[in-house]
Amino acid sequence: MDSKNTKLPAYSETLPIEGMTCASCVGRVEKALKKVENIEIANVNLATEKAVVYSNQPIQREALVKAVERAGYDVPKAAPVELSIEGMTCASCVARVEKALKKVDGVQQATVNLATEQAWVQADASVNVEDLIRAVKKAGYDAKASEKNQDEQLDKKASELDQLKKDLIISIVLALPVFILEMGSHLIPAFH
Missing domain, CATH: 1.20.5 (Single alpha-helices involved in coiled-coils or other helix-helix interfaces)
Structure with a gap:
């Protein structure tokens, strides 16, 4: 296949999946995800416990979760994460930090408060706090996990x-x- 003509569909979604133990489990999850309407490609990785699906239509996350659960596996619910952010001085800083956090794969929502210097992130259970901190630092600010998260x-x-x-x-x-x-x-x- 010519790599120049290979083009992934426009939409993608990544899901963390728990409970897989072997290649047969991976096959079962891939088969279940491919049965979801409009899903063209489904790739499941046992080592990372993640599935990535592609479609030319907008993807309904709820349908993917139901398909995985019907196959006998779990999609961990989103876990809230709280970060302490240092170095923000204005609303533009807040927007920059929120944008950086939302770019992290698996983050569903990010809210930053300038007055309290806190960020609240709603993300998949597969999202690592270190990835969030790295994203904030890349945006030019210091971040650390709150004691509760640690x-x-x-x-x-x-x-x-x-x-x-x-x-x-x-x-x-x-x-x-x-x-x-x-x-x-x-x-x-x-x-x-």
């Missing part, structure tokens, strides 16, 4: 780590007897 992220990472530890312990408990039976038989010459 605590929530730490709690989320801690719960993910706890789940991984539980999975590891279960897999060790189940694999150890098999390992001992298979490898232990080599220690007894009559069985080897």
Whole structure:
């Protein structure tokens, strides 16, 4: 296919997806998304847990969410993020920060208050606070996550780590007897 003639459709939408564990899950989600009206291309990435869909018509996010949920997976709800912004002096600064935040993939809404030097961002759960801070800094202002956001992220990472530890312990408990039976038989010459 000639790359000069390849053109992506005009509209795209990115969705975070939770619950996928294998390539079969990816295929199931892609198939469900392609069944949504006007969707021409659906790409799902297991590693990033995101789906990107393309269409020549405006995309209805709600229809995509329903399709993913019908396939048996979750689309995390938008999580509000609060940032402290430093260096703003006027309404133009506020507009610049809002514009920078809205350019971050997955941000649905951004509101900045000059008086309190705060930004409130409504974004997909897949949006990283560091990406928001980087966008604000690129616009020329200093930003940091509020304490509440940092605590929530730490709690989320801690719960993910706890789940991984539980999975590891279960897999060790189940694999150890098999390992001992298979490898232990080599220690007894009559069985080897």
